[in-house]
Amino acid sequence: MTSSDRAHRLQFLNLSANDAEALRALRPLFEQRLDEVVDAFYAHLLAFPETAQLLADRTTVERLKRLQREYLLRITDGCFDEHYFEERLRIGRTHERVGLSPKWYLLAYHQFFQLLCPLIEKFYERNAAQGRRAMLALHKVFMLDASLAMEAYIASDRYRHLQQLESIVNDSADAIFSLDADHRVRTWNRAAERLFGWTAMEILGQHVSVLIPPELLHTGELMRIDEALRRHNHYQAQTVRLTKDGRRIPVELTVSLMRDPQGQIIGRSVILRDIGERQRLEEARLQAERLATIGAMSAKLAHEIRNPLSSVLLNLELVRDELNTLARQPGAEVAECHALLKSIDAEVRRIQRVTEDYLQFARLPKARRERIHLNELLAQGLSFLQSLFDATGVELQTDLDPRLPPIHADENQLWQAILNLIRNAIEAMPSGGTLTITTQFAPPDTVRLTIRDTGKGMTEAEQRKIFRPFYSTKAGGTGLGLPLTQQIISEHEGRIRCESTPGVGTTFFIELKPAAETNYG
Numbered sequence: 001m002t003s004s005d006r007a008h009r010l011q012f013l014n015l016s017a018n019d020a021e022a023l024r025a026l027r028p029l030f031e032q033r034l035d036e037v038v039d040a041f042y043a044h045l046l047a048f049p050e051t052a053q054l055l056a057d058r059t060t061v062e063r064l065k066r067l068q069r070e071y072l073l074r075i076t077d078g079c080f081d082e083h084y085f086e087e088r089l090r091i092g093r094t095h096e097r098v099g100l101s102p103k104w105y106l107l108a109y110h111q112f113f114q115l116l117c118p119l120i121e122k123f124y125e126r127n128a129a130q131g132r133r134a135m136l137a138l139h140k141v142f143m144l145d146a147s148l149a150m151e152a153y154i155a156s157d158r159y160r161h162l163q164q165l166e167s168i169v170n171d172s173a174d175a176i177f178s179l180d181a182d183h184r185v186r187t188w189n190r191a192a193e194r195l196f197g198w199t200a201m202e203i204l205g206q207h208v209s210v211l212i213p214p215e216l217l218h219t220g221e222l223m224r225i226d227e228a229l230r231r232h233n234h235y236q237a238q239t240v241r242l243t244k245d246g247r248r249i250p251v252e253l254t255v256s257l258m259r260d261p262q263g264q265i266i267g268r269s270v271i272l273r274d275i276g277e278r279q280r281l282e283e284a285r286l287q288a289e290r291l292a293t294i295g296a297m298s299a300k301l302a303h304e305i306r307n308p309l310s311s312v313l314l315n316l317e318l319v320r321d322e323l324n325t326l327a328r329q330p331g332a333e334v335a336e337c338h339a340l341l342k343s344i345d346a347e348v349r350r351i352q353r354v355t356e357d358y359l360q361f362a363r364l365p366k367a368r369r370e371r372i373h374l375n376e377l378l379a380q381g382l383s384f385l386q387s388l389f390d391a392t393g394v395e396l397q398t399d400l401d402p403r404l405p406p407i408h409a410d411e412n413q414l415w416q417a418i419l420n421l422i423r424n425a426i427e428a429m430p431s432g433g434t435l436t437i438t439t440q441f442a443p444p445d446t447v448r449l450t451i452r453d454t455g456k457g458m459t460e461a462e463q464r465k466i467f468r469p470f471y472s473t474k475a476g477g478t479g480l481g482l483p484l485t486q487q488i489i490s491e492h493e494g495r496i497r498c499e500s501t502p503g504v505g506t507t508f509f510i511e512l513k514p515a516a517e518t519n520y521g
Contacts, residue, residue: 003082006080006082006085009144009147010080010144013140013143013144014140015080015137015140015141015144018133018137019078019133019136019137019140019141020078020079020080020137021078022130022133022134022136022137023075023076023077023078023134023137023138023141024076024077024078025130025134026076026120026123026134026138027073027076029119029120029123030072030073030076031073033119034069034072034073035069037072037112037115037116037119038065038068038069038072039065040115041068041108041111041112041115042055042061042064042065044111045108048104049262050104050261050262051104053261053262071091072112074087075138075141080141080144085148088144088145088148088149088152089148089149089151089152090152091149091152105149106146106149106150109142109143109145109146110142112142113135113138113139113142116138117135120134120135120138121135169187169189170189170190171190172189172191173191174191174271174272174273175189175191175192175194175195175196175251175270175271175272175273175274176189176191176192176269176270176271176272177189177192177203177269177270178258178267178268178269178270179208179267179268179269179270180266180267181265181266181267182207183207183208183209183222183268184205184206184207184208185203185204185205185206185207185208186204186267187200187204188200188203188204192272195243195249195272195274196211196241196242196243196244197243197244197245198244202244208222208270209222210242211241211242212241212242213240213241213242213248216239216240221239225255229255229256229257229268233256233257234254234255234256234257235253235254235255235256236252236253236254236255237252237253238250238251238252238253238275239251239253241253241272249274249276250274250275250276251272251273251274251275252272252273252275253270253271253272254270254271254272255268255269255270255271256268256269257269312348313345313348313349316341316344316345316348319341320338320341323337323338323341368410369408369409369410369492370408370409370410370411371406371407371408371515372406372407372408372409372411372414373404373406373407374404374406374407374409374414374439374447374449374512375400375401375402375404375439377411377414377415377418378398378400378418378437378439378449379400381415381418381419382396382398382437385422388426389426389435392426392429392432393429393431393432393433394425394426394429394432394433394434394435395432395433395434395435396435396437397434397435397436397437398436398437398438399436399437399438399439400437400438400439401438401439401440401441403441404439404440404441404447405441405447405514405515406514406515407447407492407512407513407514407515408492408513408515408516409492409512410488410492413488413491413492414488414492416484416485416488417484417485417488417489417510418449418451418510420481420482420484420485421451421485421508422435422437422451423481424481424482425451425453425455425506426453427455427474428453428455428456428457428505428506429453429454429455429456433453433454433455433505434453434454435451435452435453435454436450436451436452436453437449437450437451437452438450438452441514444514445513445514446511446512446513446514447511447512447513447514448509448510448511449509449510449511449512450507450508450509450510451507451508451510452505452506452507452508453505453506453507454504454505455505455506456502456503457500457501457502457503457504457505457506458473458498458500458502458506459500459502462500463498463499463500466482466498467482467483467486468483469483489510489512492512493512493513494510494511494512494513495510495511496508496509496510496511497509
């Protein structure tokens with residue numbers, strides 16, 4: 001520490017020559033009463049487990065008492081030179097090395113002051129003003145020494161290690177926080193802020209139950225975690241947690257017990273990893289495998305059925321011709337036969353449509369992507385569907401963003417995916433309704449297409465299953481339209497999601513990337 005630093009510190013405390021004189025005047029008192037002061041101080045320390053464990057050896061205690069007497073007498077020299085500052089820093093470093101927490105040696109200064117003040121008051125009972133000056137000077141010295149001890153601690157390796165650990169926790173990609181023994185949040189890192197939306201200031205002191213869905217609380221998840229911690233000291237599981245705005249996020253949870261130096265449990269550390277993306281990738285992988293298997297099966301099944309169906313339809317036409325010939329003969333009654341043939345023909349053609357759907361699903365070619373304008377594709381396709389909208393009582397509303405950049409897409413396949421969604425929307429509004437189609441550009445990398453209907457909507461359970469092959473909410477549906485749509489969007493490196501409310505309607509959102517060479521100027 002430089003002479004300038006020392007001078008500034010003494011100047012800040014206003015530790016003057018008058019203070020030094022007042023301290024020197026205390027020396028007779030200190031020489032007479034320091035033994036009892038130091039004994040009382042160490043008796044006080046032994047009443048607390050954290051300090052008592054450092055004072056278990058009697059020889060150590062006696063040595064420390066001697067050093068404390070020397071320290072207090074040194075104060076009455078009234079000389080705060082370079083040697084004094086270095087000695088105080090050395091003592092601070094010693095406290096750090098033996099593992100004494102700063103709170104204890106900072107509080108020790110207060111304890112000494114509390115023990116000495118009554119003695120000083122009695123010593124100056126005939127000159128109270130002088131006694132106050134002496135106590136103020138002593139208080140200044142203790143504040144100086146406390147600051148030097150803390151400075152030594154801050155400069156220590158231990159402090160740097162704590163700072164590094166704090167940095168590791170704060171900069172972790174995982175949400176890390178700690179709870180006290182009452183399950184209240186005590187620390188909260190930056191990843192936790194990003195994941196849950198709570199700032200540290202908002203969440204600190206709150207019960208951890210604000211992060212847990214009500215049904216998990218009711219089924220005793222907290223009690224199960226505590227029981228596992230009692231048995232194994234840690235707990236791991238995959239579960240769900242709530243964000244500040246009520247969203248549910250799947251997480252990988254690790255909880256461990258925290259203990260103090262004496263081994264007493266003081267809380268829990270919690271590490272949470274968002275596994276939503278991992279689950280989405282795994283689901284996408286499984287979906288791709290399912291689609292590949294279904295595609296192969298569909299191609300085989302459709303091939304085996306298609307030819308016999310064609311033969312059946314041909315023979316139905318021949319039978320119909322024979323019936324028409326028979327009907328020209330007097331007394332022939334063929335009306336019932338025609339009705340039966342019509343019914344058979346309808347069912348066979350339904351099977352044929354299903355077969356064609358299977359073939360389309362199985363034989364979806366690799367996308368041949370070119371630079372196209374989504375707004376132009378929509379305008380052209382929707383114009384051909386206007387008669388269908390009129391016939392079904394559906395009002396079409398569009399809002400196409402003129403800023404929309406071009407995209408790379410297979411025009412036929414992308415329109416097929418959009419058409420599937422439009423047909424589903426129309427079928428969801430059997431008595432008519434409103435179909436709203438919008439496009440929007442979210443710079444720099446998202447082209448959004450929204451298709452919204454005012455139909456019957458879907459439950460949450462139905463929404464979770466709509467992209468599964470063969471699942472359909474429509475009578476006679478094959479359950480391949482939406483999986484096909486999802487596959488097309490996926491092959492265009494896009495995303496599709498659905499929001500629906502029963503009795504209100506359904507909205508599909510498609511997000512695609514602009515063409516790479518687009519200038520957003």
